[in-house]
Amino acid sequence: MVVSAASKDAGRQVRLLRLARWLFLLPAVGFVVFAFVVPVVYNVVLSFERTSPATVAHLAAPFAGLSNYWVTLRDPVADSAIVRTFSFTVLSLLFQFVIGFGLALLFCVRFPLRVLARSLVLVPWLLPLLVTGVIFRFLFQLQAGAVNQVLLGLHLVHRPVGFEVDPGWAYLTVLVTNIWIGVPFFTVLLYSALQDVPAELLEAARIDGAGPWQRLVRVRLPLIRPVAEVVLVLGFVFTVKVFDVVIGLTGGGPANSTQLIATWAYNLSFQEFDYGAGAALNTVLLLIALAAAPLYIWLNRASLRGDTR
């Protein structure tokens, strides 16, 4: 009798322990469901519904089939926003990588103030993105903007450049701003990868007669490739969803010439109150972002398995 009571007790304890383990996990599971699973599923549902300001009060609206997708994807602004998001992402990543890698190489050389300079490089990454957008809007202004004043002062231009009013220039300002934001991230990660390149290997290459360029291309680049891949995939994921910078800098203008997918989807949902159309464009954005997911998860496979040591 005593034994069975004890084993019953032990069984209860095991169950309690298992319950306790789940209690640790429960808030996270609840949060993932509420903040990620529900919004994604609901977004897909919305994209097939005929929504209107009147349907906001209810969570459901009449079924609309694929019409949100047809209407949204035939809209020239949405079309060009999708194309622009791609060109914007590719150009951003290209320049962020080149500039970030260049800075990382410079930081590998010992010079005075190196540590200070390395920490100051982080600053652009930490600012609120919207504030960065507003700051660059100020800098690129026609009259009081520092960029025009500097260009005029150096006699590089004779009249102030209309960064805000010309579509081509406006796109360039958003691009420059986004590159500015991403450079710290590329610099820091590529720098730490370069630090991991064994000095003996570079020395051996030097002794074998490899010049600086060959050491860079044949030794350093292949060795930092895994990190470079992770940084580029992460950079892709940040950049396709750029929103705050555009809103703060140009608001998507002039004449929708700087709309990206995220900003145009916002416009459809929250300016035109067509949540279904916004959701349809969101689904497109989601698919583009998730296209990077298999690559991203594969690159992070260590954290999935849990064997980080």
Place this chain on the structure above:
Amino acid sequence: MSAVSAAARRRLGAALAGVGALAAVAVLLFPLYAVVVASFETNSELFGASRYSFFPARFTLSNYRVVLSQQGSHVVSSLIIAAGTAALTLAIAVPAAHALARYRFAVTGLLTGSLLAAQILPSIVIANSLFLVYHRLHLLNSYPGLVIADASYAVPFAILVLRAFMLALPRDVIAAARVDGATEWQAFTRLVLPMSRPAIITIALFAFLNGWGDFIFALTMLNGNTFEPVTLSIYTYIGEFSQNWGQAMALAVFAVLPAAMLLIAAQRYIAAGLTAGSVKG
């Protein structure tokens, strides 16, 4: 002779690299310098200048006086949101990271996989759906609603980074404590938590910065009648007073202050978080 010239050449190279790096950093930081200068200038000085002046022509504090009197409540709102985001992120991520590092669950792979995918998820997708859900749940224009949405920036990153950190903790120390009679809870609170301090500080900092810097959820979920964080108020400010740049830049200085202060006070935690692959936006 050739050894001397090689050494000299190397020193010259280092000097050139140093000059190049410092020049690049100066260019990188110039926008922020220009913001600080503009915040001390009146509007007529800003617009009157035909060339850029690296120092305020006439130093004035009037922009800050106006901003302090008008925007103080927005700074307080941002602080509440940022602190709330950090607190909620820790409350969710710390126990979850511990459980995922220490125990085996059938859902471990699924959960870590969804956390990785969640990091990829664009915030506009979450905002579009949550706006309608919040409308129904009466969570629009509320601190709890906004803090929950803002935590979506930080929670996946926090769990993944903290779990990786906890997996690398010495397992035998915890096992020894268990043998000595410590309960699981005691092992968690007295051993795992103190040992994880650096990683916990890192994720708290990033959650704070995410909450402070959030714009998209504030824009979609607040109508501005109840409270307004600094990011939203800068946006409305330049919309309404688009020509008053001196004041807008003084407000921008307030908005970037926490990031600057954290960088000075906790630089190594920030660098650690960045290297761990923090995702924002």
